[in-house]
Amino acid sequence: MGALGGQIAAVTGGTHGVGRAIAEAYEREGATVVVNGDAPAKAAVEGLLDQTANEHGALDIVVLSAGEVTDGDPIASLTDDDWQRILDLHLNHIFWGIRRALHHMIPRGRGRIVVVSTVEGKLPRPGASAYAAAKHGVNGLVKSVAREVGTQGIAVNALLAGSTEESHALSKLGRRNTTNEVAKVAVLLASPSVTSITGCMFPVDGGTMPY
Amino acid sequence: MRQLEGRVAVVTAGSRGVGRAIVKAFLDEGASVVLNGRSEAKGQQALDELGAGAAARFVAADVTRREECERLLDQAIAAYGRIDILVNNAGGAADNAPVAEMSDHCLRVALDWCLWSTFWCTRRALNDMIPRGWGRVINISSLEGKCGKPITSSYVAAKHAVNGLTKSCAEEVGEVGITVNALCPGAMDTDIMREVGVQIADARGISYDQFLDVFRAEAATQEVTDTADVAAVAVLLASDAGSGITGSLISVDGGTAPY
Numbered sequence: 001m002g003a004l005g006g007q008i009a010a011v012t013g014g015t016h017g018v019g020r021a022i023a024e025a026y027e028r029e030g031a032t033v034v035v036n037g038d039a040p041a042k043a044a045v046e047g048l049l050d051q052t053a054n055e056h057g058a059l060d061i062v063v064l065s066a067g068e069v070t071d072g073d074p075i076a077s078l079t080d081d082d083w084q085r086i087l088d089l090h091l092n093h094i095f096w097g098i099r100r101a102l103h104h105m106i107p108r109g110r111g112r113i114v115v116v117s118t119v120e121g122k123l124p125r126p127g128a129s130a131y132a133a134a135k136h137g138v139n140g141l142v143k144s145v146a147r148e149v150g151t152q153g154i155a156v157n158a159l160l161a162g163s164t165e166e167s168h169a170l171s172k173l174g175r176r177n178t179t180n181e182v183a184k185v186a187v188l189l190a191s192p193s194v195t196s197i198t199g200c201m202f203p204v205d206g207g208t209m210p211y
Numbered sequence: 212m213r214q215l216e217g218r219v220a221v222v223t224a225g226s227r228g229v230g231r232a233i234v235k236a237f238l239d240e241g242a243s244v245v246l247n248g249r250s251e252a253k254g255q256q257a258l259d260e261l262g263a264g265a266a267a268r269f270v271a272a273d274v275t276r277r278e279e280c281e282r283l284l285d286q287a288i289a290a291y292g293r294i295d296i297l298v299n300n301a302g303g304a305a306d307n308a309p310v311a312e313m314s315d316h317c318l319r320v321a322l323d324w325c326l327w328s329t330f331w332c333t334r335r336a337l338n339d340m341i342p343r344g345w346g347r348v349i350n351i352s353s354l355e356g357k358c359g360k361p362i363t364s365s366y367v368a369a370k371h372a373v374n375g376l377t378k379s380c381a382e383e384v385g386e387v388g389i390t391v392n393a394l395c396p397g398a399m400d401t402d403i404m405r406e407v408g409v410q411i412a413d414a415r416g417i418s419y420d421q422f423l424d425v426f427r428a429e430a431a432t433q434e435v436t437d438t439a440d441v442a443a444v445a446v447l448l449a450s451d452a453g454s455g456i457t458g459s460l461i462s463v464d465g466g467t468a469p470y
Contacts, residue, residue: 143466146431146466147466150430150432150433150466151431151433172382172386172457172458173385173386173390173454173455174385174386177455178455181452181453184447184450184452185447185456188447191443193439193443194440195432195437195465196436196437196441196463196465197440197444197465198432198465198466199431199462199466199467200462200463200466203456204455204456205455205456205459206385206455206456206457206458207457207458207459211470
């Protein structure tokens with residue numbers, strides 16, 4: 001039996017890219033995995049988690065991984081609509097997912113939430129300030145929620161990976177990170193046996209971030 | 212296939228505590244491991260309890276001395292042909308006091324034990340790793356490598372320095388296939404913690420469990436850190452799948468550190 005044998009997982013953005021790599025890694029480790037595509041809409045996020053719990057009787061692991069990098073415009077010309085759209089995709093989506101996941105996890109006293117974020121959670125991104133603001137916001141959200149539910153058997157972590165040419169250029173390894181490398185860490189963060197990692201911004205970035 | 216099949220690892224202070232948990236996890240994943248400690252008796256006991264046969268060896272060495280660090284690494288190479296993974300786990304402090312009253316000796320002990328040992332072992336290991344273009348250096352730092360703590364300043368300073376060494380070294384060797392990372396565990400209920408903790412608790416007029424409660428209170432989990440979780444992250448970093456992670460200071464502390 002794999003590290004996630006018998007676990008029920010839902011993965012937003014699990015049909016492509018890093019979300020898909022994580023979903024496949026979870027299945028290899030023995031989990032039952034339900035995925036959807038990009039899901040910035042609240043109803044889609046909540047629907048996936050409710051459907052997974054209803055169909056399989058539990059929700060042990062939630063991975064929130066929707067959204068490609070969104071550049072937008074420089075802040076001086078960024079519209080309210082773009083600001084809102086980018087925050088919905090990269091921050092509100094995480095809030096909706098965590099809130100709904102906790103509704104399923106708190107009564108059972110167990111759960112693992114893995115937020116797939118990027119190095120812009122700790123780095124600036126000129127020309128994409130809404131995106132960087134959202135990703136920084138994810139870190140604050142994750143760290144605070146981890147403390148809210150830390151004694152209830154629920155771990156909440158973010159995984160920060162490089163995803164753009166600009167961030168890859170900062171890598172100390174001189175190469176891109178692979179989706180498989182991110183997926184291996186996502187398995188560790190979802191493992192029911194690992195209890196001491198929560199509120200962690202786990203880097204998979206080739207040393208891109210300064211802290 | 213096991214994740215560390217065929218790899219050779221050196222773990223300083225590997226007889227007991229978190230070092231021992233890492234040694235066991237590495238052996239379970241197929242590595243050959245040289246574990247180090249100061250006491251031949253405790254090392255032999257560890258080997259007996261691990262029951263790993265030829266896959267594990269103990270080398271007695273005091274890593275606060277350069278020549279002993281270098282001898283440890285050289286003996287590992289002599290035994291298994293090379294070093295793929297170095298875990299700088301040894302570290303500690305003694306004679307803690309508020310800075311206003313702290314002795315020179317207190318700072319020197321912490322720097323020798325945490326920082327110089329890490330530097331000496333890493334330098335020697337890198338000279339074996341660089342020509343082969345593959346390596347993993349895993350420094351067991353601490354929550355105190357990220358946070359201050361009163362009456363612990365020598366250890367805090369030494370662990371912050373380990374983190375700085377980690378990040379700089381990672382930049383130097385990243386493109387030759389070597390990763391350098393630090394793990395920052397919270398307080399762990401290990402043998403050494405029981406020895407040191409009981410003394411501190413006695414001095415404060417509290418029980419050992421009340422002493423641990425001070426650490427628990429800072430964590431999101433309200434628990435101390437499980438050594439097996441630190442070992443699980445060490446396995447990930449040491450494995451092929453860990454090749455994309457370098458220069459990182461990874462907290463395994465039940466959600467204690469602020470970053």
